[in-house]
Amino acid sequence: MSDLATLQVHGTIGVLRIHNPPVNALSPKVVQGIKNAVDQFEADRRLQALVVHADGRTFVAGGDIAEFSKPGFEAKTFNGTLARIESLDRPVIAALHGTVLGGGLELAMACHYRIAVEGTRLGLPEVLLGILPGSLGTQRLPRLVGARLALDMILSGKPIDAAKALDSGLVDALVEPGGNDALLERALVYVQELLGAGKGPRRTRDRTPAMEGIEADFFDKALAEAKTKKGAYPAPQRIVRCVQAAATLPFEEGEAVEAALFEECRASPQSVAMRHLFFAERAAGKIPGVPADFTARPIRKVGVLGAGTMGGGIAMNFANAGIPVTIVETSAEALERGLGIVRKNYEASAAKGKLRPDDPAKRMALLTGSLRVEDLADCDLVIEAVFENMDIKKQVAKQLGTVCKAGAIIASNTSTLDVNILAQASGRPADFLGTHFFSPANVMRLLEIVRGDATAPDVLGTVVKLARTIGKVPVVSGVCYGFIGNRMLEPYLRESEFLMMEGASPAQIDGAIQSLGLPMGPCRMLDLAGLDVAAKVVIERGKAGGLPDDPSYRAVVQKMMALGRFGQKTGAGYYRYDGRNPVPDLEVERICVALAEQHGITRRKSSDISDEEIIERCVYPLINEGAKILEEEIAYRPGDIDLVWVNGYGFPDFRGGPMHMADTIGLQKIAARLDHYGSQRGDRHGYWSRAGLLTEMITGGHRFADWPFN
Template structure:
């Protein structure tokens, strides 16, 4: 215990310093250390005030999320510890640096005074785990900042900078950067000299009184955020908890309401899913046979081939972190157009206040526009974003092999093609890797890193590093058609096509998927991205290919499955219904109706089954990697936890039985994967892997 804290008394001020690396998480051992240190300070007659600070890079960074899974918090639990601090016999000052997040900020709110260095950030991000601040955060924050600000901060989970926290009233003062302990000590001595008491946040009423008896304030906040909160349980519980802070007859009653809502959320499927995703995102960069000390290559200059939408977006990722990019095209007009689009994107960001004009020019100055691959002779990493054709990509890599310097990493942005075939045309397949960005590449958070049969571990480790540097979540995939995300979602799109031919309504399919939590259904998505993107090159006759033949390309031209008015309001297209009916008759597909449950099973169970095959073939290292890939690449609803986590909650025996039923009716493509059957028969889930 003693090694987690240090206590000293300086000039009548007790200084408690917690040192629980790496981020002073408020796990059971840390809480016990805080309690023990505080007891020493309370018992020290020489100490007239107490400072709580942390060693290392940050103040308390929050709770140990692993404790949530047990449903039990070891003594002292958060409320016992925090109440002891708040009700202790001496004034307590929280001295904050780094971040005070979640339980860390709640601890600070139980202190009587708070100061922080300007670089510190404070926030209550529990909503991102599907829970609420359960140790007084929803009751105390409104008492400092008022109801509207508290609702916004807690439901968004976004941290704020120290200066804003001071302005809002969360902090009492700012310390000088690098002088936190000295300034905290001076503050404490001021308090002692002035005879200051130990004011409790819980006793404040001035900021919440104006909202008492005004439920319309909370109703308006619900309505304003209805779209963003849809499907998530935590935001509504947070609203109820803050309302309890305002309306309860006393503070303790409000706290009881907060606790009840916290426990309800902690045991909900939504919170379990969001906590699963939290850990899953942090696991994706850990590749079983690539240890943390694997040597990496120094990537200081980047090359990007193709200045179109994808290539330009890829380039922006590197420009944003200050890396120079050589942007290559075959023709000057395409190059000029691509550079112009990048500038326009940055200027739009500047117009919205997200960056300065100087930053726009600094990033644009990092671009070296070039005609021809010869300009890439000195780059450390080159990424091609050319047409999705094996012949085209092999031609590019053959030329890069002759042009690029030894040790340069040659990367393909292919979405589906065999990376090993691309690497085979070079004399250095060990330097070839797939870096599959999702569109728009400068926005979407997923980066699929495709590991070829001969990709060197140093190349893979370097790719993982650069993914982190540009703010992407990497998911490592083996080589197969479509890799992880695209391959797993192919059956989903195929089922949507099959279902409309069997008599299911386009409207019903899209609605069921929206109700599940996706932002849009499959047909809405196709209309948005453009039917010609997929349908024009279709080798078989489909509803989509037939719509493309009629020059119906979706929202961008003539409508697709839907027609669109001037405001983009959609109505089901009679042309699409006609095409569906004609194709169903031509193929002799029997018509019937479907329940919502049947539609959801037909659309999503094949995704789970494909995920099991991806695991069998070792294309993905773990089920949670598939979940992350589909959440970040296809916007699978985060509160469902991804397809593999959702499958475990649904029950694998139920999914196997449904797939066998589909197989008996529709054919072998629905046969359940061996791994899926094995886990179901053993009474296990994907989580057991």
């Protein structure tokens, strides 16, 4: 018998105790245990009521997502158990604490009464995995809180807190926090009160959903909105249909609707992709060479060098997590400007209601400005975000190596420079690594953590852990030009520029790429980031001898910079700007015609360049570069690469990232198209040469999903 869920007896009350640390997830064994406990309770007529209670820091926080992908998965066993709990002839009370999510909330809603510790959070986050609550969550929640709030909660996936749950009828009483035993005691008292008042079972399925404020066209409107705003995702439209079924059909009919639509979501490629990312995020924390039980260095105070675009945003991440930050600049003006932007950012968030009114002042109080690098001496971690220039950064690294206290971690936010060289310059290479934040650094979730050759395992482990504390998705990269993300971006931008010189317009290229679900194609993205910034990176790389021997390589962006077309900030780049609106600009075509002539590139009619060619030429080399990155062990796993692209570059989560998408397309097709463009274009510079890994995988019949193969 499973001991993950057991029936205990307290006088005349049965207690179904769930014990599956750390979060009491509903594995098949837990479900079996619950079923056995219900059998026992049913048979034991001495028991007057049943309390459902979980050990540890939370009630059941969700289902076992790995189960969803197993062949033959069905929700029926659990749903049947919930139905049996609901039909019990004696009252069943759920005692809730922690995070009551997904299957956990579905279990709680099948009980007759619910009490919750103040601060408990309750929600149905399935939509974030491309599915819908498939254990009658869509049918029971509307019956408890009304159709409007239920739809809101299931569509957003966002949990509500216990106070709101009480207010809306999802829970019946709140309990003061006081530990798990106190909760159980309180639940036992609550049961006695119910029994004393002669209250019996109160089944959610027998209730009618409240329809207050629900107009006749409520569901039509909700469906239309789900289609326009979330049309690429499988779940939102189906969620609307399920809640509509709950509101309009008998329970059994709604149950059938939910079961059918759940299965459609579960089997959809989008949900498979989103579940892949869920597991990739978990796996990314496992770093070869860093033992699971490593001792993290305490990070109580952080230093940031440079209060420019990145420094200010980086500092905000730590202040948001309650960690004090010292920011050092070279002049009072630069410091004042940097801190002023941070303050404005916080005030704007407070004005939008995203922060409490007193939060901006509280967070600003955690930031201390200074003009003396010596003031970083008491910091546990110092991140430099000064100009991207090797000489300046080497000097700064050396200075930090002297100033920082023993045991402090020193990090560089460089996007392109060699972290090993900087590590050596610091004189403390074991304490050194790269922390590559993405812009805006306070918003973007990705943090590429660059492991130098000499980075100590505990330094790496500490920063990965810290990244999670500040709400980032950490991905470890080895040292190479551009690390994982920007290195893969390079062939993507290269091809987008060649396509422009061949006759495709920026709008045409962006349109094709955006049809995949990226919010911006390469041209709009660079216009926003600054074509001057992008061109300087190319020029610097050229100076360091890192460019192919090809004068047409990234020629467009360099020309744009030379012409002062820096993008949105100067009102013209690959587009002309009407405010923030990009407008196609014939001047860009003239520039590309001239460049094509200069470099001997044959132009075609833009109508002869298909969206398919644009996608294949921009995205397949990017995937190929990803394969090279894996081969060189710059990235540990294909999933790490996918996380980089989804969280740092807007790659759509419903495609699971470029490497997951490669599996979906088929590696053979990708290889064949790389070969095709290579032979068509005469591949003098090796732009189309396949990663050896790709060929190996095709020969071995592998997919990236099977990584590691041996």
